Amino acid sequence: MPLFISILFLLVFLAAGIRIVRPTRRALVERLGKYNHFANPGFHWIIPIIDKMYQVNITEIMIDAEPQEIITNDNLNASVDAQVYFKIKDDETSVKASQYNVNDVRRQIVSLARTTLRNIIGTLTLKSANSERGKINSQLHDVLIEETANWGIQVVRTELKEIEPPRDVQETMNKIVKAENEKIAAIDYATASETEADGAKRSEIKRAEGIKQSQILKAEGEAQAIALVNEAADKFFVGNAQLLKKLETVEIALADNAKIVIPTDSELVNVIGDLSGVLPLKRNS
Secondary structure, eight states, X not given: OHHHHHHHHHHHHXXXXXXXXXXXXXXXXXXXXXXXXXXXXXXXXXXXXXXXXXXXXXXXXXXXXXXXXXXXXXXXXXXXXXXXXXXXOSSHHHHHHHHHTOSOHHHHHHHHHHHHHHHHHTTSOHHHHHHTHXXXXXXXXXXXXXXXXXXXXXXXXXXXXXXXXXXXXXXXXXXXXXXXXXXXXXXHHHHHHHHHHHHHHHXXXXXXXXXHHHHHHHHHHHXXXXXXXXXXXXXXXXXXXXXXXXHHHHHHHHHTTOOOOOXXXXXXXXXXXXXXXXXXXXXXX
């Protein structure tokens, strides 16, 4: 019976010392309150009561810096909230630092982030704080890395969630944004109308130029035709001045129904015949 009790006690003692460390964790083993060794993922056995194992999560953790009221450089109260993403490094030195160099990593990161945000945003106007979020994130990230250098953690990134001004200020800002958008829309509409009018004007100019060019070409054609007629007339009447004079004499004589006898072999008869398409009558011999 005592042997059975002894074996049972031994089994319970051995089972009580079994520890399993998951891949997402690392562990520190202390013996009688003093650091003893580092435990990687897997099976481990510690001496019950004498040894204690403290497992540490090494995955990325997100903490909220919690909303806070910050007075900006233009004396406006803004509600500011941010998030910090960090993780404890998985090497032995970093895990030990996260447990022995800082009392509460999460709580102190929140406190540090809130203080840093007050210092940064307090130097900015509300408008610049909203437009320079990337710069604020970068400054907050740099400060956290510097201040937590011996905590054994890696600050992965910081994100400024929101910067909310008082309600009355927000309404005013919305009205300003709306007015600016309406102004831009009006300018765009005016520019489009001006462009359309300019296009119509150019089109009218092109059409007028086309009409002008068409009229010029038509006038040039008519001028060329007249020139050709004049040239033909000059060629026909040059050297026929005497004949024209005779025709004028005949015209004057015939105006009073006068009868004139012209020999059939006369040149004037031939001319009149040619002009009228009539041949003179031949005498019967």
